[in-house]
Structure formats: C-alpha cells, structure tokens
Amino acid sequence: MTIGVKKVSLTRTTRDQIFLPAIFEGLLTTAKHFFKNTLTPGMGDIETIRYGDPDVDVKDYYPDRFRGVHRLMYREDGSVRCVACMCCSTVCPANCIAIEAEDRNDDREKAPLSFVIDELKCVVCGFCVEACPCDAIRMDTKEHMQPTETRAEAVLGKVDLMSRGGPSVAVQGGVSPDYRAEAPKADPRFSHDPR
Amino acid sequence: MANEIHPSATPIVAGPAPKSALTPPRAPNVPADPTPGEETVTVNIDGEDVAVRPGTNVLEAAKLVGKDICHFCYHQGLSIAASCRQCLVQIDKMPKLQPSCQVGVRPGMVVHTNSEAVLKARREMLEFTLKNHPVDCPICDKAGECTLQRHYMDHDHKLTRVDVPKIRKAKHKDIGREIVLDAERCILCSRCIRFCEEIPGTSELTMVSRGEHQSIDVHSGQRLDNAYSLNTVDVCPVGALTSKDFRFAIRAWELSKVDTTCNGCGTGCAVELHTKHEQAYRVVPREDHSVNGHWMCDEGRSTYKSLDAADRVRHATVDGEQVALPDAIAIAAKRLRGKHIAVVFSATATNEANLALAQLADLLGGERFVLGRPPGRGDEILRDRDKNPNSAGALAATGAVSKHEGELALELAGRAYEAVIVLADSGELSEVSLGGLRGITSVCLADRHTPLADACTILLPAASWAEVLGSYTNRQGKLRSVQPAWRAEGDRKHRADLIRDLLLAMGQRDVPTARERTQRLAEAHQHRQLSRLAQDPTPARPTLLRWANSRG
Numbered sequence: 150m151t152i153g154v155k156k157v158s159l160t161r162t163t164r165d166q167i168f169l170p171a172i173f174e175g176l177l178t179t180a181k182h183f184f185k186n187t188l189t190p191g192m193g194d195i196e197t198i199r200y201g202d203p204d205v206d207v208k209d210y211y212p213d214r215f216r217g218v219h220r221l222m223y224r225e226d227g228s229v230r231c232v233a234c235m236c237c238s239t240v241c242p243a244n245c246i247a248i249e250a251e252d253r254n255d256d257r258e259k260a261p262l263s264f265v266i267d268e269l270k271c272v273v274c275g276f277c278v279e280a281c282p283c284d285a286i287r288m289d290t291k292e293h294m295q296p297t298e299t300r301a302e303a304v305l306g307k308v309d310l311m312s313r314g315g316p317s318v319a320v321q322g323g324v325s326p327d328y329r330a331e332a333p334k335a336d337p338r339f340s341h342d343p344r
Numbered sequence: 345m346a347n348e349i350h351p352s353a354t355p356i357v358a359g360p361a362p363k364s365a366l367t368p369p370r371a372p373n374v375p376a377d378p379t380p381g382e383e384t385v386t387v388n389i390d391g392e393d394v395a396v397r398p399g400t401n402v403l404e405a406a407k408l409v410g411k412d413i414c415h416f417c418y419h420q421g422l423s424i425a426a427s428c429r430q431c432l433v434q435i436d437k438m439p440k441l442q443p444s445c446q447v448g449v450r451p452g453m454v455v456h457t458n459s460e461a462v463l464k465a466r467r468e469m470l471e472f473t474l475k476n477h478p479v480d481c482p483i484c485d486k487a488g489e490c491t492l493q494r495h496y497m498d499h500d501h502k503l504t505r506v507d508v509p510k511i512r513k514a515k516h517k518d519i520g521r522e523i524v525l526d527a528e529r530c531i532l533c534s535r536c537i538r539f540c541e542e543i544p545g546t547s548e549l550t551m552v553s554r555g556e557h558q559s560i561d562v563h564s565g566q567r568l569d570n571a572y573s574l575n576t577v578d579v580c581p582v583g584a585l586t587s588k589d590f591r592f593a594i595r596a597w598e599l600s601k602v603d604t605t606c607n608g609c610g611t612g613c614a615v616e617l618h619t620k621h622e623q624a625y626r627v628v629p630r631e632d633h634s635v636n637g638h639w640m641c642d643e644g645r646s647t648y649k650s651l652d653a654a655d656r657v658r659h660a661t662v663d664g665e666q667v668a669l670p671d672a673i674a675i676a677a678k679r680l681r682g683k684h685i686a687v688v689f690s691a692t693a694t695n696e697a698n699l700a701l702a703q704l705a706d707l708l709g710g711e712r713f714v715l716g717r718p719p720g721r722g723d724e725i726l727r728d729r730d731k732n733p734n735s736a737g738a739l740a741a742t743g744a745v746s747k748h749e750g751e752l753a754l755e756l757a758g759r760a761y762e763a764v765i766v767l768a769d770s771g772e773l774s775e776v777s778l779g780g781l782r783g784i785t786s787v788c789l790a791d792r793h794t795p796l797a798d799a800c801t802i803l804l805p806a807a808s809w810a811e812v813l814g815s816y817t818n819r820q821g822k823l824r825s826v827q828p829a830w831r832a833e834g835d836r837k838h839r840a841d842l843i844r845d846l847l848l849a850m851g852q853r854d855v856p857t858a859r860e861r862t863q864r865l866a867e868a869h870q871h872r873q874l875s876r877l878a879q880d881p882t883p884a885r886p887t888l889l890r891w892a893n894s895r896g
Contacts, residue, residue: 234482
C-alpha cells in the first residue's frame with residue numbers, strides 16, 4: 150500500500166497579510182450574534198443559566214455527585230458521627246483536615262475534640278468522603294465555598310460543619326441501616342437451625 | 345521489693361559505682377546460629393534445605409529461608425501456647441496440619457508452608473478468629489500496626505459471612521495503672537497472660553468463662569499494676585490491651601520511628617522513639633538480646649515526656665537577656681577563665697559531652713563533680729536503681745572525682761567557687777545551693793527550663809537526647825547508641841559542640857566535633873553500627889511507621 154502525500158501551500162496571500170478583512174469578518178460574526186440574541190424575543194440561542202435567578206435553583210442543575218462544601222453528619226442524639234479515626238486527614242492530598250481526638254468516656258469511646266477543614270487548601274477531590282468509615286463527612290451540600298474577607302473565615306470548625314449537617318443512621322461500615330440484609334448470607338448447609 | 349529504697353536515702357557516691365549485674369531476659373525461641381562443629385538438623389521448607397540447631401521450631405526455621413508464617417499466639421520471647429492455630433503447615437508423613445510454632449525440626453522433615461490445604465486452613469482460621477471481633481478499627485489505637493489487620497489483608501480479604509449477632513464483652517475496662525482492656529477485640533492468644541507469668545512473674549491476668557464467652561481479665565481483687573505492664577500492649581496482636589497514656593493521642597501510621605536508647609536508667613534498653621512533627625508520642629522497646637530482650641519497663645516509657653516542646657531552651661541567655669549564641673559563647677569563655685571553678689559533669693549527658701567537658705576541665709583546672717538524677721527503684725529484671733543512663737561513661741570521662749554531689753551542694757551554698765559550669769540540667773539541688781549559683785559566673789548547657797538551668801547566669805541552648813547522635817555507657821559497660829529523631833531547632837546544639845565552641849573561643853586548636861568523638865568511641869568499642877552512623881548520619885533519619893512492619 151502506498152501512502153499519498155498532500156502538499157499544502159502555506160504562503161500568505163496579500164489578503165492575509167493585510168489582516169483587516171479577517172478582522173472585519175470576525176466583527177461581523179460577533180455583531181450578528183449580538184443583534185440576534187438581544188433583539189429576538191426568547192433570548193435567541195443563549196443557553197447560559199442565569200445565576201442568582203430566584204425562579205431557578207442552581208442546585209437542580211448540578212449532578213448528584215457534585216462535590217460542594219463539606220458537612221458533618223450527626224447521630225440521633227445530636228452528637229457528631231465522626232469518631233476521629235483520621236482516615237480523612239490521612240488520605241487528604243492537600244493536608245487540609247486537622248482533627249484532635251478526645252475520649253468520650255462512654256460506649257462510643259472516641260470523638261473529635263476539634264475538627265477543622267481549611268477550605269482554602271481543599272482541592273475538592275472527595276477522597277475524605279470515600280475514606281470515611283462512619284458516614285460522618287459528606288460533600289453533598291451542592292454549595293460552593295463562598296469568598297470570604299479573611300483567610301480565617303474559610304477555615305471551618307466542627308460547629309460550622311455540623312450546621313450544614315443532617316442526621317444519619319448509617320451503621321459503621323455501611324451507608325444504610327440494614328446493610329446486614331445486603332451482606333451475603335451464610336451457606337445454608339452450615340447454618341445451625343435449632344429446630 | 346527487695347531492692348526498693350527511698351529516693352533520698354543514699355546520694356550518688358563519687359567514684360566508680362558498683363556494677364550491678366544484669367541478666368538479659370531469656371528469649372526461649374530465638375534461634376541461635378549453629379556453632380561450628382555442632383550437629384545440625386537439615387529440613388526442607390518449600391523445596392529449600394536449611395540447617396538449624398536441634399530444638400528449633402519449624403516457624404523459626406522457615407524464617408531463615410524467608411518464609412514468614414503468619415501467627416498470633418507465638419512470640420519469640422515467650423513460651424509456646426499453639427492456641428491460635430494460625431501457623432498451621434503441612435508436613436509430609438504427618439496425617440494432619442501441624443502448628444509450626446510447636447513442632448520442632450526433625451532430620452529429613454519436608455514442610456510445605458503454601459500448599460492449597462495450608463492456605464485454606466489459614467483463611468478459615470482467620471475467619472473464625474474474626475467471628476466475634478468487633479472490627480472497630482476506626483476507634484482502635486492498634487489500627488495501622490495490628491497483626492490481625494495485616495493478616496486479614498494478606499490472607500482473607502473477604503466480606504463477613506456471619507449473620508448472627510456478635511458476642512458482647514467488656515469494653516474500655518480499666519484494669520491497671522497504665523492499661524485499658526477491650527475484651528471484645530481480644531483473640532485469646534494468651535500472650536499477655538504468658539508475659540505476666542514469665543517475665544515479671546506476677547500473673548495478674550487470666551482467662552475467664554468458656555467457649556465463645558471466654559475472655560481475658562485480671563484475677564479478682566487484682567490490677568495489672570506490675571512495673572512491666574505496658575509490654576502486654578506491645579505483645580497484644582490486636583487492640584485488646586491499649587495504653588492509657590497513648591490512648592487516642594495519634595494514629596500509629598502517622599508516627600515516624602528512630603532507633604535509640606532509653607535514658608531512664610543505667611540499663612540502657614534498646615528502644616524506638618515514635619515521633620511526629622518534632623513531638624514525641626511514645627517509647628517502645630526494640631529487640632536487643634544482649635540487654636533487654638524484647639522488653640522494657642513502664643518507667644522508661646514515660647521518658648519521652650521530657651521532650652515536651654513547651655519548656656525547651658531555644659536561645660542563649662546571659663544575665664537574663666537573650667543574646668546570639670556566638671556572643672554568649674564569647675562571654676562565657678571570657679568569664680570562665682582564670683577563676684576557681686567547679687566543673688559539673690552529668691550522668692544524663694552523652695559520653696561525647698562528658699569527654700568534651702573533661703577537655704575543658706583539663707584546661708581550666710578546678711574541682712570535678714558528677715551530677716545526676718537521684719536513685720530510684722530497681723529490680724532483678726531490667727530496672728536499675730541508678731536512674732542515669734550514663735553514670736559509667738560520665739565517671740570514666742571525669743577521670744578523678746574527689747567529692748560527691750552533696751559536697752557540691754554545700755560548697756555552692758557556701759560560695760566556695762567563683763565560677764561553675766554545669767553540663768546538663770538534670771539533678772536536684774536545694775534552693776540554697778541554687779541561690780549560690782546566682783551570685784557567681786554559672787554556665788549551664790540546658791535543653792529544658794528547670795530550676796537548675798534557670799538559676800544559672802549564662803544559659804546555653806543544648807540539644808536534647810532526641811536531637812543528637814551520641815552514646816551512653818550502660819551498667820554492663822556496653823556502648824549504647826543515641827540517634828536523632830529530628831533536627832535541633834533554634835540555636836540548640838550538641839553539648840559536645842557547645843563545649844567545643846567554648847574551647848575554640850579560649851584559643852584551643854583541633855578540638856574534635858561531637859561526631860568525631862562519637863566515631864572514635866564507636867571504633868574503640870567496635871560498635872560498627874554507631875561508627876557507620878557517625879560517618880554518615882543519613883540512616884538515622886526516622887522511618888515512617890507505616891512502612892515498618894506491624895508490631896505485636
């Protein structure tokens with residue numbers, strides 16, 4: 150098989166070298182779109198969603214897996230679900246999570262004394278959510294981090310993070326309360342039925 | 345306790361301390377190399393022949409050919425229980441799988457450690473062990489260095505098939521001064537029970553109940569309060585026994601470790617110092633069969649607390665004013681010259697620092713003393729009554745000590761000297777003696793702010809034991825290496841280098857640096873590892889614990 154070679158002339162014509170015709174062609178295209186989109190009722194072919202329109206909830210347009218500002222979930226009794234296992238701070242590539250653990254002196258034993266996320270450092274990768282074994286940290290707020298006047302305001306503590314949080318009844322190791330039902334059953338040949 | 349004495353009863357007596365005998369704890373299962381001419385047994389493990397001494401068990405023999413047989417209850421330093429059944433191997437001509445920890449080698453034995461039957465048994469034993477384990481790794485202090493976690497990842501790695509409730513047992517039960525028990529996490533390997541029986545001989549722990557409800561507990565009316573109790577946390581392959589001091593402090597995988605020597609007493613146990621961000625979190629024992637075996641005492645584990653960042657001396661001070669280190673050295677050198685001086689060596693400082701001070705004392709003359717911590721409790725296992733890591737080394741460096749510590753205190757109080765140089769901030773002097781320091785030229789090389797350091801007119805910032813490369817001489821006369829866990833911050837410097845600066849400021853030439861002194865000492869004692877470190881300190885950099893093997 151032979152491969153054919155197509156030769157293209159790259160020499161500039163006089164028209165190219167003047168530049169002006171090309172400029173006017175471009176301006177003409179821009180003007181055409183400008184008049185079409187401003188004068189046509191129904192906004193022509195604009196597809197931009199107007200941000201901040203009270204009739205439109207931006208969050209509806211975001212996919213479910215959009216990663217927004219973090220939040221911390223809580224248990225039925227209102228205490229934070231986090232057990233300070235440090236999995237999120239370990240996996241965080243930006244090193245933006247700082248947790249200090251404390252002893253709760255009850256059966257849940259361990260809880261975060263402080264839980265601080267520096268949203269300025271965060272790279273919004275979502276690894277912390279995947280690493281969390283307790284469904285404590287989520288990024289499903291669909292909120293962008295708002296600009297702040299000082300850096301300190303962008304550092305969110307446990308109270309800020311829990312104010313966005315909601316109740317979660319997940320058991321450890323799963324997201325739904327009846328994960329045992331989904332777990333593979335034991336082989337019936339080996340089950341010990343007392344009857 | 346036979347050797348227990350009141351701390352203030354006897355002062356440190358000047359002159360060579362009587363060497364107290366140390367019998368290193370016996371590790372029953374550590375395989376010794378066959379001596380030449382000795383009869384050996386040759387066994388075949390996974391196709392490889394290995395010759396070992398008779399009496400070695402199959403598990404240790406397999407280690408020699410690089411086969412790590414997974415196990416929970418077996419420990420080199422303890423007797424054999426063969427209760428976990430995790431180390432089962434197939435041996436030709438034996439009808440069933442055999443626990444490799446308990447079976448001794450026989451001539452012509454053919455062992456398979458990775459056959460189909462062995463892998464199946466290993467997997468199923470692991471599943472059985474995990475049946476009642478709560479898998480609360482997120483709140484378990486052992487997570488990250490847990491043997492059960494490691495074996496699960498290596499050999500099982502499956503979802504649970506258990507659909508019946510797990511047996512509930514005691515959680516976070518306070519069973520001793522230092523220890524919290526979580527009976528649910530326990531896999532009943534009995535290592536802790538055997539430890540308490542065999543090493544301190546106190547037998548506080550036992551098994552209670554039977555079958556699924558079996559758990560470890562302390563005997564009624566007793567608490568796990570022996571002086572070596574924290575070793576049970578180290579031998580525990582899971583998080584059933586955890587340390588109160590380390591509880592929830594940090595996750596194990598965040599720590600870095602450096603091999604060093606305990607500075608709690610004259611024994612000089614080989615230890616690892618675990619640190620993160622220039623902060624120490626714990627001290628754990630390291631294997632050294634010539635000194636401490638696998639163990640160390642609870643007292644020694646709290647030595648890391650002296651490294652607290654809050655009271656570190658970071659800059660030089662002269663008469664209460666902070667000055668640059670070279671200026672402070674120049675002032676000290678000027679003020680120390682030509683005075684009636686007391687040179688105070690330290691039993692807590694390294695050999696290098698004491699040798700450097702000896703060189704300064706030769707130049708300045710004056711009276712020589714050794715100051716150290718007051719004596720405490722000792723026993724026949726590891727703890728020494730002398731709570732200084734380097735008494736032997738300090739005394740050797742001093743040459744001749746004519747007066748003891750008590751006389752120093754008296755003479756300082758009576759203002760017998762015009763100048764004093766103190767090598768380290770440890771040691772207790774009375775208020776009156778400290779008052780005596782304030783009036784005269786007193787130079788202290790301190791890493792921490794202590795009453796002694798703060799009473800001196802010139803304070804030079806010295807690096808602590810976690811920041812220097814150096815050596816101690818323990819009570820057996822062995823050279824023990826100290827390695828840096830982090831770079832000394834601020835103006836802090838090795839004590840030997842500070843004294844070197846002083847000597848140079850006094851016009852001396854060719855004063856060896858701390859590293860040169862370390863190397864000379866290491867070569868004199870044929871301590872090859874320390875000698876290598878002194879030439880190239882790179883290997884002394886801490887390793888992240890997550891890359892090290894699991895402990896326990």
